[in-house]
Amino acid sequence: MKKGLKIATIGGGSSYTPEIIEGFINRKLSGELPLEELYLVDIEEGREKLEIVGNLAKRMVEKAGADIKVHLTLDRREALKDADFVTTQFRVGQMEARIRDETIPARYGLLGQETNGAGGFTKALRTIPVILDICRDMEELCPDAFLINFTNPSGIVTEAVLKHSSIKVIGLCNVPIGMVNMVAKLYDVSPDRIYIEFAGLNHLVWGRKVYKDGIDVTKEVLDKVAESKEFNMANIPGADFDKDLLQAIGMLPCPYHRYYYMKDAMLEHTLEEAKKNGSRGAVVKKLEEELFEMYKDENLNIKPPQLAKRGGAHYSEAAVNLIASLYNDKKDIQFVNVRNNGTIADLPDNVSIECNCIIGKNGAVPINIGHVETSIRGLIQQVKAYEELTIEAAVKGDYKAAIQALTINPFVNDGLMAKKVLKDLIEENIDYLPMFK
Structure with missing residues (x-):
């Protein structure tokens, strides 16, 4: 009989890793998750980051007195063997790809955004294979x-798995939980007093109703x-x-709706x-370099507060x-990305949606x-349809x-423009897009 849990985190060298390590430690200490083996996995290009963040993870576990064995590996298959849960948080092509x-x-005067528009499209092309x-x-x-x-664009990536694999997948995003926390902050109450009824897609989700202590306070x-x-x-x-x-x-739009509802202002x-300052990716790259310098400090054994600036709160x-x-x-009840199966009557059954789930x-x-x-139906x-294609x-x-x-795609919306931008996107990402060679 298996005693403890084995979890594999793919993209273990990510600057986000201390976030999830802190969560695992807390659940282990509370007795909620009998986590025994945690494998942090990366690829050769991420080896140095994996070692830096992995050693910080080990120090965090040790400081907390949590009995979790942390393994750092480039061997994905070793990490996956008999795992109970697999979490994914990787970026194909690393930060340089995001900047592109x-x-x-x-x-071309288009919005270049990491998970939406032509940028998010290219990220999906690199990530799905x-x-x-x-x-x-x-x-x-x-x-x-x-x-x-958790790998973005989370909804599209989750749908690709739902359609082309037999694996049990649930997509995750920090936007809905972030919205609950933001509303709680507006009222200066704890988040457990706020309930939002979510409906939509990843990074395109609306709070159709917002409740505080069970009373509708949407307006x-x-x-x-x-x-x-x-x-x-x-x-x-x-x-x-x-x-x-x-x-x-x-309804309560999510922060990403700014790109749809105020396209010109956001583009400008x-x-x-x-x-x-360079693109957001260039800013994050600099922020990440600072974080990894911090992670190297052998006296650091907690998640540094500076990580909150990274955008993954x-x-x-x-x-x-x-x-x-x-x-x-x-x-x-939690807010995740799952197969629609008739939940939103206006969409096909086999696509992924973001909503409240039991x-x-x-x-x-x-x-x-x-x-x-x-x-909201048309959008x-x-x-x-863009995601399915x-x-x-x-x-x-x-x-x-x-x-x-x-x-x-609402950020492009022009066939001739689509052809032009696609040519550049494929040519400059061809190492990661072998299917278009």
Whole structure:
């Protein structure tokens, strides 16, 4: 009989790793997760980062007195063998690829954003073949494990696994849990007093209703958000939401909606910022270099507070909550990316959506939504069609699907422009896109 849990984290050399380590330590000490073996996995190019962050992880575990064996490895198969949970947080092509995703669209006056638009499209193309390769290994080495995917664009990557693998996958994002925390902060109450009914897609999710202590406060929250500078994330600088616009929508948009609802203002801001400080990826690269310098300090044995600036706040909380609820069959409600299966009546059954789900040992069961409001239906359907075509382009190396995907993407929305930007995106990422060679 197996005693403790084995968890493999792919992309273990990420600057985010101390986040998830802190979460695992807390659950181990509380007796909620009998985690025994934690494998941090990376590739040869990430070896140095893996060693730096892995040694910090070991110091954190030791300081906390948590009995967890932390293994650092470049051998993915060794890490996956008999794993109970696999978490993914990797970036194919590392930070240089992100910078290209942001700067190539900008050449054409388009929004270059890490997970949306032409940039997010290219990130998906690079990532999908890798995640499906990981899933093939999992099918052989740990077929019963849950895959908890935090790799962006999380919704598209999760859907690719749902469609092309037999692995049990749940996609994760820190945006919904971040929104709950932000609303709690607006009221100066603890997050457990706030409940938001979410519906949509990853990075395109709306809070259709917001409750405080069981009372619907949606309208009031929208006023508070319009007056607050706080309702945002570290990685989305730019325009504030307009009060009339918020009341017209009648729902709580996620911070990424700025790119859809205020496209011109955000484009102008992004291009200005890029001129001054370089793209967001260049800023994060510098931030990461500082973090890794800090991680090298042999006296550091906690998660440094500076990590919050990186843009992944609440990731550990979301990931570890999810694993604890799956393992302990908690049947609590969390916000994740799952197969639609009729939950949103306006979308196909086999696509991924982001919504409130009941989490237990059998996985995530979405809470039915039915038809969404007319005001958001068109945008959800348009973005979902773009995501479906992107997966097709990535899996089949289908150039026509790639053009179609970019043509209907709200940040491009022009067939001739799609063709131009796609040429550059493929040429400058060709090492990571063998399907287009």
